[in-house]
Amino acid sequence: MKALTYTHYGSPRVVQITEVPRPEPQHDEILIRVHASAVNTSDWRIRAAAFPGITALPARLIFGLRRPRNTRLGSEFAGVIEAVGPDVKSFVPGLRVFGITSKGGASAEYLALPETAAVAEIPDNLSFEEAAALPFGGLSALVFLEQFASLKANQRVLIVGASGGVGIYAVQIAKALGAHVTGLSGPDSQRLVGSLGADITLNYKTIKLSEIKDRFDIILDTVGVVSPKQARGLLRRNGLFLPLNVGMRELLAAALNPFFDRKIRLTVNPNTAQDLRQLSRLVRDGKVQPVIETVYPLAEASVAHAHVETRHRKGAIVLSILAEETDSAAVAAFGR
Numbered sequence: 519m520k521a522l523t524y525t526h527y528g529s530p531r532v533v534q535i536t537e538v539p540r541p542e543p544q545h546d547e548i549l550i551r552v553h554a555s556a557v558n559t560s561d562w563r564i565r566a567a568a569f570p571g572i573t574a575l576p577a578r579l580i581f582g583l584r585r586p587r588n589t590r591l592g593s594e595f596a597g598v599i600e601a602v603g604p605d606v607k608s609f610v611p612g613l614r615v616f617g618i619t620s621k622g623g624a625s626a627e628y629l630a631l632p633e634t635a636a637v638a639e640i641p642d643n644l645s646f647e648e649a650a651a652l653p654f655g656g657l658s659a660l661v662f663l664e665q666f667a668s669l670k671a672n673q674r675v676l677i678v679g680a681s682g683g684v685g686i687y688a689v690q691i692a693k694a695l696g697a698h699v700t701g702l703s704g705p706d707s708q709r710l711v712g713s714l715g716a717d718i719t720l721n722y723k724t725i726k727l728s729e730i731k732d733r734f735d736i737i738l739d740t741v742g743v744v745s746p747k748q749a750r751g752l753l754r755r756n757g758l759f760l761p762l763n764v765g766m767r768e769l770l771a772a773a774l775n776p777f778f779d780r781k782i783r784l785t786v787n788p789n790t791a792q793d794l795r796q797l798s799r800l801v802r803d804g805k806v807q808p809v810i811e812t813v814y815p816l817a818e819a820s821v822a823h824a825h826v827e828t829r830h831r832k833g834a835i836v837l838s839i840l841a842e843e844t845d846s847a848a849v850a851a852f853g854r
């Protein structure tokens with residue numbers, strides 16, 4: 519089968535399409551025929567070994583010090599279950615599923631995963647491309663805002679990087695939770711962020727953080743441009759700052775939390791099946807919609823990687839692995 523691979527860390531040009539053996543599902547695994555796979559920020563960071571802040575050394579130890587230990591790329595996927603191992607209880611062949619894995623290999627024609635992985639049924643109204651566009655940004659936004667920040671109705675939230683991979687879902691999920699949302703992004707993204715439901719859109723080219731008059735209960739910084747000191751200045755009393763990128767200054771600020779009534783919380787999204795099912799429900803209820811900027815054929819995977827690495831995409835960047843007309847045939851064959 520075809521798979522997206524790399525043998526060295528580097529620019530998007532290290533991305534290759536190679537023939538690799540098709541995986542066989544183990545007794546507790548499902549085998550997915552992948553139709554679409556998004557390229558997200560973690561995918562390009564793993565390909566380039568561009569790990570931010572304090573994650574640089576531990577990530578190199580995990581992914582390979584000098585060259586990648588695991589040569590298979592891709593984390594988000596959507597497709598159809600092709601086969602299941604004998605111990606699998608919750609999935610059957612023919613089911614349309616989507617999900618995310620940290621073990622790599624999702625940008626490939628087939629993917630085998632334990633049934634306990636972050637996999638869920640695709641909401642009926644979504645195409646494979648749309649489903650593949652959801653997990654990375656959608657889960658991060660959901661988990662950070664709802665679980666880590668306990669965002670409540672009528673609270674005021676500032677989303678920094680509101681048009682990025684996480685930001686496009688953070689705006690929608692914050693609105694779904696009833697919050698008042700301010701989105702900060704670039705000049706070309708203002709309309710998009712407004713269309714996602716932001717009450718106020720700010721352009722980082724025309725306003726400095728120090729010029730923002732509003733004060734917030736929650737600040738989610740997906741970019742790494744808000745310092746803990748600036749965040750404390752922008753937060754209301756008992757407000758919470760959630761940076762997605764963590765360096766020494768954030769660690770130091772977290773250690774000083776007991777001395778401030780405006781806190782910083784450093785954490786990571788664990789990508790669970792339970793959270794993915796909750797994200798699915800939000801999509802089914804029409805509260806969250808996938809946002810796709812471009813769908814590339816698998817053959818243009820290195821262009822897709824370069825696109826995401828610009829850090830100015832307007833929504834998800836998706837690879838089509840099995841073309842949509844075949845998708846309809848597969849769906850019809852399984853009677854959906």
Ligand SMILES: NC(=O)c1ccc[n+]([C@@H]2O[C@H](COP(=O)([O-])OP(=O)(O)OC[C@H]3O[C@@H](n4cnc5c(N)ncnc54)[C@H](OP(=O)(O)O)[C@@H]3O)[C@@H](O)[C@H]2O)c1
Nearest residue numbers: 559658679681682683684703704707722762786787829830
């Ligand atoms: N801790 C975790 O569990 C976790 C989970 C997910 C992601 N992350 C991390 O979170 C980060 C965000 O990922 P992502 O996929 O959302 O990134 P992305 O898609 O590259 O997002 C870029 C966004 O940043 C905006 N931007 C660029 N410069 C800006 C500035 N000076 N001020 C405000 N906005 C600016 C861009 O807006 P314009 O295009 O309009 O300029 C765009 O909306 C990554 O570093 C990722 O590794 C961490």
